[in-house]
Amino acid sequence: MCSSKLSLHLASLLLILLGSLPFSSTQAEHDASVDKLGQNPIVGAGAHFSWVIFNDLKADLEKKTGRSINLYGKDSSLGMGCNAGIKNAKNYASSNQTFGFVCCELADEEVQANHLHVHPLALEPILILVNEANPVNNLSIKQARALFRGDIRNWSEVGGVDRPVVVVTRLHCKKRPGHWKRILPSADEFRKDRLNVKAADAMIRRVTDFKGAIGHTGATWMFTHQDRVKAVSIDGHEPTAANLASGKYPFYRTLSAVTSRRAKGDVLELIREVQQGHSFRKVAKTYQLLPLSQR
DSSP states (O other), X not given: OHHHHHHHHHHHHHHHHHHXXXXXXXXXXXXXXXXXXXXXXXXXXXXXXXXXXXXXXXXXXXXXXXXXXXXXOSOTTTTOSHHHHHHHXXXXXXXXXXXXXXXXXXXHHHHHHTTEXXXXXXXXXXXXXXXXTOOOOEEOHHHHHHHHHTSOOBGGGGTSOSOBOEEEEOOXXXXXXXGGGGTSSSGGGSOSSOEEOSSHHHHHHHHHHOTTEEEEEETTOOOOTTOOEEEOEETTBOSOHHHHHHTOSOOEEEEEEEEETTOOTHHHHHHHHHHHOTHHHHHHHHHTOEEGGGO
């Protein structure tokens, strides 16, 4: 009798243990996932215009890598920019996985000096902005450059109303190639009596403030309903990815991620996912970016 009770008791324990195994296994996998996503996040920082790409893809990238990702760069006026991106990339360590993003092309000398790898993502149109009250919707490339140089000082000279031209510039990263230098190749060539701003949001405010303003910014800028600006076409060509691909739209810059040469593993995986993944095509379409993998 005792033997039968003991056997029954052992059998019951075995059933309980067997029944709990699937739950325990699932729970362990869940706990591991929580630990991986909740601790030691990958940190990206840098220029707003490249931040937009990673921010829009954040959920997909976290799913792909199994890591939480913290991104900094939404506000262009809070110390975020290409220099911050480079600094963050250089902070990489196996226990502190970091990368940066930049909106300017980097000279080879700068890349070598900082021991970086550059991962090009896309070409971004540089929008030529005017106040929405301006009736001008198209400029030739010669007219656009003449306006920024100060050779043309009244909108009536390019088919607009009799109103003085106010040039607004954000001539950041002056030692780096590309970006605004495709409008005019050096800061010295821009009109001397111009409004210089330090951040993209200030650019939008100034063009909103002055009905005669002309300025410039990247296509990934997050405009609001309060912004009274519009982008003009150049030689009849809109600032679109298709016109970048065909060479018809002349003003653009390269958006890239940057990493330390020591970087490996999940950091590189998430950048490859941006470069090659299907989800980036949707983001690129939203902002009229030309993914460099399509060139």
